[in-house]
Amino acid sequence: xxxxxxxxxxxxxxxxxxxxxxxxxxxxxxxxxxxxxxxxxxxxxxxxxxxxxxxxxxxxxxxxxxxxxxxxxxxxxxxxxxxxxxxxxxxxxxxxxxxxxxxxxxxxxxxxxxxxxxxxxxxxxxxxxxxxxxxxxxxxxxxxxxxxxxxxxxxxxxxxxxxxxxxxxxxxxxxxxxxxxxxxxxxxxxxxxxxxxxxxxxxxxxxxxxxxxxxxxxxxxxxxxxxxxxxxxxxxxxxxxxxxxxxxxxxxxxxxxxxxxxxxxxxxxxxxxxxxxxxxxxxxxxxxxxxxxxxxxxxxxxxxxxxxxxxxxxxxxxxxxxxxxxxxxxxxxxxxxxxxxxxxxxxxxxxxxxxxxxxxxxxxxxxxxxxxxxxxxxxxxxxxxxxxxxxxxxxxxxxxxxxxxxxxxxxxxxxxxxxxxxxxxxxxxxxxxxxxxxxxxxxxxxxxxxxxxxxxxxxxxxxxxxxxxxxxxxxxxxxxxxxxxxxxxxxxxxxx
Amino acid sequence: xxxxxxxxxxxxxxxxxxxxxxxxxxxxxxxxxxxxxxxxxxxxxxxxxxxxxxxxxxxxxxxxxxxxxxxxxxxxxxxxxxxxxxxxxxxxxxxxxxxxxxxxxxxxxxxxxxxxxxxxxxxxxxxxxxxxxxxxxxxxxxxxxxxxxxxxxxxxxxxxxxxxxxxxxxxxxxxxxxxxxxxxxxxxxxxxxxxxxxxxxxxxxxxxxxxxxxxxxxxxxxxx
Numbered sequence: 001x002x003x004x005x006x007x008x009x010x011x012x013x014x015x016x017x018x019x020x021x022x023x024x025x026x027x028x029x030x031x032x033x034x035x036x037x038x039x040x041x042x043x044x045x046x047x048x049x050x051x052x053x054x055x056x057x058x059x060x061x062x063x064x065x066x067x068x069x070x071x072x073x074x075x076x077x078x079x080x081x082x083x084x085x086x087x088x089x090x091x092x093x094x095x096x097x098x099x100x101x102x103x104x105x106x107x108x109x110x111x112x113x114x115x116x117x118x119x120x121x122x123x124x125x126x127x128x129x130x131x132x133x134x135x136x137x138x139x140x141x142x143x144x145x146x147x148x149x150x151x152x153x154x155x156x157x158x159x160x161x162x163x164x165x166x167x168x169x170x171x172x173x174x175x176x177x178x179x180x181x182x183x184x185x186x187x188x189x190x191x192x193x194x195x196x197x198x199x200x201x202x203x204x205x206x207x208x209x210x211x212x213x214x215x216x217x218x219x220x221x222x223x224x225x226x227x228x229x230x231x232x233x234x235x236x237x238x239x240x241x242x243x244x245x246x247x248x249x250x251x252x253x254x255x256x257x258x259x260x261x262x263x264x265x266x267x268x269x270x271x272x273x274x275x276x277x278x279x280x281x282x283x284x285x286x287x288x289x290x291x292x293x294x295x296x297x298x299x300x301x302x303x304x305x306x307x308x309x310x311x312x313x314x315x316x317x318x319x320x321x322x323x324x325x326x327x328x329x330x331x332x333x334x335x336x337x338x339x340x341x342x343x344x345x346x347x348x349x350x351x352x353x354x355x356x357x358x359x360x361x362x363x364x365x366x367x368x369x370x371x372x373x374x375x376x377x378x379x380x381x382x383x384x385x386x387x388x389x390x391x392x393x394x395x396x397x398x399x400x401x402x403x404x405x406x407x408x409x410x411x412x413x414x415x416x417x418x419x420x421x422x423x424x425x426x427x428x429x430x431x432x433x434x435x436x437x438x439x440x441x442x443x444x445x446x447x448x449x450x451x452x453x454x455x456x457x458x459x460x461x462x463x464x465x466x467x468x469x470x471x472x473x474x475x476x477x478x479x480x481x482x483x484x485x486x487x488x489x490x491x492x493x494x495x496x
Numbered sequence: 497x498x499x500x501x502x503x504x505x506x507x508x509x510x511x512x513x514x515x516x517x518x519x520x521x522x523x524x525x526x527x528x529x530x531x532x533x534x535x536x537x538x539x540x541x542x543x544x545x546x547x548x549x550x551x552x553x554x555x556x557x558x559x560x561x562x563x564x565x566x567x568x569x570x571x572x573x574x575x576x577x578x579x580x581x582x583x584x585x586x587x588x589x590x591x592x593x594x595x596x597x598x599x600x601x602x603x604x605x606x607x608x609x610x611x612x613x614x615x616x617x618x619x620x621x622x623x624x625x626x627x628x629x630x631x632x633x634x635x636x637x638x639x640x641x642x643x644x645x646x647x648x649x650x651x652x653x654x655x656x657x658x659x660x661x662x663x664x665x666x667x668x669x670x671x672x673x674x675x676x677x678x679x680x681x682x683x684x685x686x687x688x689x690x691x692x693x694x695x696x697x698x699x700x701x702x703x704x705x706x707x708x709x710x711x712x713x714x715x716x717x718x719x720x
Binding site: 080089090096129130204206214215216234237280 | 525526527528529530531532533534535536537538539542543546547549550551609610612613614616618619691692693695696699701702703704705707709710711712713714
């Protein structure tokens with residue numbers, strides 16, 4: 001057993017209102033500078049939708065992540081010699097048009113325009129070329145199903161659905177969507193890291209944060225292709241790759257990452273997981289349908305004395321083990337089995353988990369009247385507004401049992417809490433829904449409490465970093481704005 | 497006098513700038529070491545420019561190195577006319593490939609508005625210098641016969657005379673002007689090397705072939 005610690009995260013999608021506050025907090029702190037305007041280290045996508053960059057989930061197009069070839073695990077990009085032979089032109093690189101061309105407006109024209117009979121307008125100008133441009137795409141171009149005939153219908157995850165199911169999904173009365181906020185997954189088996197020819201990307205051992213060493217990066221840009229989530233971005237001005245750093249300078253000073261702290265819906269949870277690094281490869285090679293369960297088995301119980309002893313052997317201190325015991329992520333992912341990884345079939349073992357959304361029952365139009373309560377409170381799973389198969393494609397590699405169990409449990413907890421607080425559901429129905437899943441009333445109350453009433457310190461169990469033990473020392477993150485990073489305090493300037 | 501400077505003194509200056517400049521840049525401005533790829537902004541022309549250029553120049557440079565280190569081998573190879581034709585023909589074809597690649601890259605730099613945004617003066621200087629080098633090489637192959645025989649018999653002893661600090665300028669000055677340009681420009685390229693994007697040649701990521709697939713870094717002293 002090779003125990004390592006990972007700062008892992010859970011996003012509770014039922015609580016996400018799609019306000020993009022997280023994206024703005026991140027943008028203001030990290031990517032509001034030349035060459036990074038188009039980067040959204042945190043972005044929020046509407047599902048069904050094609051996402052950002054367009055159709056990032058389609059690995060036949062971008063070749064991100066891993067695949068099992070024979071008995072070995074290899075990058076979809078190809079073997080190493082193949083990667084090197086594509087050094088001069090990367091055939092799988094998404095280009096700027098797959099994201100969008102960043103722009104601003106000629107605001108000063110509103111003030112300086114000469115007198116005329118026409119109202120002055122602020123025309124869009126490209127942040128790349130500085131020329132006038134027509135805006136054709138943006139980071140949330142398909143927000144709330146905007147332009148759904150073009151965007152939502154091209155969602156790669158809809159491939160498994162029947163034509164009837166797809167048609168039903170986009171019927172006006174039944175239109176349905178939910179949000180997926182995405183940051184770097186800080187994977188246990190990162191594709192970006194394995195694809196980096198210069199070995200500039202590394203995983204920090206203390207907390208598992210995946211970082212790009214800006215001094216070692218040579219701009220070969222295979223990390224962008226290697227990451228199936230497209231969460232490494234190429235700075236076209238500096239010629240370096242950049243990615244989410246999980247706001248480690250904030251975490252090291254006891255603050256939650258900016259996107260976590262600013263989350264309006266309080267959907268985000270952060271805590272330490274202990275896992276067995278020895279089994280990474282074995283788990284990453286699991287068959288698709290067993291992937292989620294295998295990844296869950298990789299996570300170790302921080303209360304198990306043998307795990308604690310092995311963790312200490314590896315230099316994980318008692319404060320971190322203590323934080324792992326209190327981790328909300330451990331409870332959501334392992335104890336309650338509610339939170340699931342996004343597209344685990346990419347085999348990178350992501351450490352960002354999602355509690356799937358319990359979409360409300362569909363309104364149906366009957367006799368010219370909308371009826372919201374077709375039958376009982378919460379109708380059956382089969383009537384769910386988004387087909388279970390779609391959710392399974394996203395969160396459980398197509399294994400419907402896993403996603404059904406998670407949704408049923410969320411459902412049972414709601415039923416139980418409604419019976420307890422509103423009282424319009426019989427206790428018997430509430431308890432039978434729970435006992436079917438082996439969920440005790442205590443557990444249901446805990447789930448409800450951590451879902452709807454958590455305090456800051458319940459949501460974010462940030463381990464003490466013990467800066468006195470580490471090599472890198474920091475000053476305030478604000479002081480480093482627009483610089484290349486910590487420990488390398490030179491202005492970002494493109495080389496000749 | 498000018499010959500002595502160009503072929504007897506300047507090579508040493510160029511070499512000092514090359515080595516000193518590269519060390520200085522690596523030590524003080526490592527952040528600027530990058531391929532500075534612009535594929536993200538424009539990919540179609542880059543493919544037709546970059547791929548022929550890079551693969552062509554790798555083969556051509558290896559060819560030059562063979563000429564420097566085993567000149568007798570080249571001479572022996574060329575003994576049979578057919579082999580000579582093949583060698584000359586291949587070199588000319590590669591030279592033309594390089595020219596096409598370079599011209600496309602120059603066109604791309606000057607026509608695409610996105611690419612112009614990331615084009616520095618040194619990028620243009622470099623592309624023009626490289627084009628001059630390629631054109632003078634092609635010119636030699638087209639207008640003069642048996643460049644591949646000249647190289648081991650003149651360039652190689654000249655370079656070895658430089659290496660032994662007893663430069664024999666007459667090896668170069670007796671050659672046609674085109675070859676003198678080719679020689680002098682090669683030292684110019686060496687001298688501007690540290691101040692251009694060419695520094696990415698210093699970080700050819702060959703170790704990728706054997707490095708571990710995962711890299712884990714401890715930022716603290718491990719207490720065991």
